[in-house]
Every structure is written in structure tokens, then in C-alpha cells.
Amino acid sequence: MKSAGPLQRELSIGAVSARSGVAVSALHFYESKGLIHSRRNSGNQRRYPREVLRRVAVIKVAQRAGIPLAEIKEALSTLPDERTPTAEDWRALSIRWHAELDGRIERLTRLRDQLEGCIGCGCLSLRDCPLRNPGDLAAAGGPGARLFDPQ
Amino acid sequence: MKSAGPLQRELSIGAVSARSGVAVSALHFYESKGLIHSRRNSGNQRRYPREVLRRVAVIKVAQRAGIPLAEIKEALSTLPDERTPTAEDWRALSIRWHAELDGRIERLTRLRDQLEGCIGCGCLSLRDCPLRNPGDLAAAGGPGARLFDPQ
């Protein structure tokens, strides 16, 4: 006998959208970028494995953390292709992003603390300010001198 | 007698670019957006007050903190128009952004800590995960249920 319950084995794009809170157009976009994948039914409509819900959830979480889609894709590509990802697979992802987030938090914290002493002081000190480049040295130093670290 | 030193009262756009490390095209862009201002000399070339260096430095610092230009412009607009900004003026700015940064850092920290428990666990727990929405509830709850807080 066939399962009669509402637990579909595969999800339409509308169902994924409703359950993930992500617009259909965004799901199309993620698929075009290779972040998610689907098979097509006989009428050319997308059918997603339930696993896609976790993938999309992970994508949104990573985005909230400020990680660009290209990097998210790269991270997701470490997940197994054919087998459904296991707890271990997802854990590896989370470890990677945890470190990434640690870095971001640390940079932001440093910036915040420097902000206090530098912008706030109003002293315009060229020599002491880690946020400001000594302009005259930069001018003298030629075109190689870049003032702000590129993150 | 006139000052003979290299301390120009006003700066050309090239000088601002060299001293701030910001491309001329970016300075044009900032000016078009109203983040910085210049007067023009007899030959229609931009001349900036030295104060612009601090303004540009502040813009770059704020950008590193992830603040969009529109917000930076808004914050800079609290600076006095005619008088050169004082220490107090800059301090007010830094206080504003300090709070902003505190918020960002806190959100990111929360995210990082949730990441550990949620993505890492692999348990797919629908009820316990603050990062994941209970999909079935969302599906049952109708179109009002949005899954991720909009920051």
C-alpha cells in the first residue's frame, strides 16, 4: 500500500518556498548558481529532496553571517553529492563557519574599540591613530601606500 | 610673508586620493552621493578643505564596519555645515557607530553560538533549533510565517 500521509517524499518549489520562507525566485536563483539542485518531473517542474530544506536554512544562516553566496556554495560543495549529508557532514560545515565568524567578530570588535579612541578623540593625531594613515608619510611613500587594510 | 611650506590650504582631488588611499573615481562617487563636498577653482577643478581627509577616513572606517553609504551620509550630515567639526562633533559620531557596532557584534556572536548547536548537530530537530523554523508549523501557519528574523 502507498503512504497516504501528507509527508511527501519530494517537494515542489512552492512547498520549499513556503517551508523555508525563501521566495521562489530566490530558489531559482540559488539553483542557477549551483547552491541547490533539483530533478524535474514529467512536466518539467522542479522536485526537491527534503534535504533541500536544511540546505536552504544553512544558506540563509550563512548569509545572515555575511558570507557571500559564492563562499556558501563552496562550503556546501564539501557535502557529499550522492548520499544524504550526515550529522558529521553538517558539523564540518559549522566548524568552518564558526571560525569564519570568530574572525569577523574579532575584526569588528577591534574596529569598535579603535573607533572610540580614534574618531572620537577629535585630535586628528596622524601618528597615533591605528584607524588613520599618517597622510604625509603616505604622500611621501608613493603609490604603494594603501591606507586601510583590505579586511 | 606667505607660507612657503608644502602645507596647502586646499587639496586637489589627486592629493586627497594619494593621502587617503581612496581612488579618484570613488571620491567623485562620494561627492555625487553627498558624502563629501568641494568648491571649484577657476578651471572647474575640485578643491577640498583638509578636513575632507578625516571625513574620508571616517567613511572608510564605517564601511569596514559594514555600514552602508546612505547611513554614513546620514551620520555625517549631523556634522556642522559651515564650521569645521570639533572633537565633540566627531565623538558624537563615534558614539553612534559604537552602538551600531555593538549590535552587529552581538548578533554575530549569537549566530555563531547557535551555529554550533544547530547546523553542527545534524539532528534536524525542528522544535529546538533557533536557527531553523519548524517547517510543518510554518506550512500549517499560512503565509504569515517568516522563518528567519530580518536582522
Add this chain to the structure above:
DNA sequence: TCTTGACCTCAAGTATAGTTGAGGTTCTAT
């Protein structure tokens, strides 16, 4: 004077992350 570099404006292009709309097909419930 003349040449070269620095400057000017304006339009178009780039990258990211999507949304919107047109025009057409498929699915599902009555």
C-alpha cells in the same frame, strides 16, 4: 610653446543578490 599629466563630465560596465514581468505550460480540484 608645447607636451604631458591631471583634471573634467557623462555613459556604460562590473559584481552581488536577487525581483519583476511577459508569454507560455502544467497541475489539480471541481
Add this chain to the structure above:
DNA sequence: ATAGAACCTCAACTATACTTGAGGTCAAGA
């Protein structure tokens, strides 16, 4: 069987933050 919702593709548009290029002017040194 048929209406309407849901789906399809593809192109164009939005926003942010710039860069690049075309075509022309201005300024300063040899």
C-alpha cells in the same frame, strides 16, 4: 472538462558601490 493556481524560461530591472572608457579641458615644467 475546464478554470485557476502553480509552474516554466528568459530578459530586464533594482540596489549598492564602485570602475572604466570616451572625449575633451586645464595646468605646469622643459
